[in-house]
Amino acid sequence: MNPSPPHPHPHPLPPCAAGIGLRAEHHAALLEQQPRVDFVEVHSENYFGRGGPPLHWLRRARELCALSLHGVGLSIGSVDPLRADHLRHLRELIDEVQPALVSEHLSWSCVDGLYANDLLPLPFTREALAHVVARVQQVQEALGRPLLLENLSSYLRFEADEMPEWAFVAEVARRSGCGLLLDVNNLYVSARNHGFDPADYLAALPPEAVAQYHLAGFTHRRFDDGAEILIDTHSRHVSDDVWALYAQVLRQLGPRPTLIEWDADLPPLPTLVAEAHHAAALMEEHAHACCPA
Incomplete structure (x- = not known):
């Protein structure tokens, strides 16, 4: 990567921080516009290049607010070996921009070197479980910091399942020491698609492991x-039902x-910022916590 002034190691984001995907x-x-947001999050792989416009924009954004890196290509659940070049590029990007949070999906995408254009359950x-725990530990060692794992929205279940999703996710966090990124929209979508109660999912999670929330929009298909x-499309406003579930999560x-x-x-952009401000207002209302202005 091109040389640039180093950023100080980031302080942890305050609990009530609200941000937008950039x-x-x-x-x-x-x-x-320099909107009032606490952080922005980007897809890590879009900034793996050495210099160029993407990294230029990311550096400029880093001057305005904190950053979060969110990966989509690590394929942490695959049986293919972890790609050393991917981990190297991610570590270089982390060292360059010093993000407050680094996350990936609890999923897989490749087999025998062939990649699906999707995040598969x-x-x-x-x-x-044992396979994922070992992989997470390997990734965290390579990155030199904790990794957050995000729950997927899903549309099928395997006959081989030996435990519910929430038990699996909780055990991954406990055994690997990773954090959890709870995507509230994904939780709602999966609960509706599979007919489970989100309260069972929330009750199973170790609260100390949950480090971030995502909110997004979904679409219906009849x-x-x-x-x-319900399909997790990230193409519209957060629904009223997801906002209600988010309030339950905060409680x-x-x-x-x-x-x-x-x-x-x-x-x-102002539409995204308004959604982030609504999330911040709900955090103050339901969590009774002091959030920065």
Whole structure:
């Protein structure tokens, strides 16, 4: 990477921090408008290049507020070996921009070197649990810092499952020492698709492991036979039902840095900022915590 002035090691984000996912379409608007947000989050892999416009914009954003790096390509649940070049690029990016948080998805994407353009769910078995724990520990050692893992939205279950998702996620955190990124929209989508109670999921999570929340929008898909499925599209406002579940999460687990994700049909930047401010207001209302202005 091109030399640049080093950033100080970041202080942890305050519990009530509210941020937005930063996409390339909003790079210029962020610098021009300088909205009141506590942090922005980017997809790590988009900034692996050595220099160039993407890293330039990221450095400029880092001057305005804290950063969070969110990966989509590590494939931590795959049986393929972890890619040393991926881990090296991620470690270089972390050293360069000093993000407050680093996260990935509890999923897999590749087999025999072939990548699916998706985040695929894991079977919730003891074998998969041991495999993921070992991989997480390997990643954390390579990065020199804790990793947060995000729960997926899912549309199927495996017959081989030996435990519910919430038990699997909680055990990964306990055994590996990683943190958890609780995506509230994904929790809502999966609960509706599979018919479980989100309260059971929340009750199983070790509160001390939960370090961040995500909020996003979903879409409905209805089939000719009347069946319905919710799809995590990140293409619209956070729904009223997800806001209500978020309030329940705050009551049970307390405030954590919260991010608004929006990846398709992007609105103007102020729309994202307004959603982040709403999340901050809910954190103050339900968690009774002091948040920075």
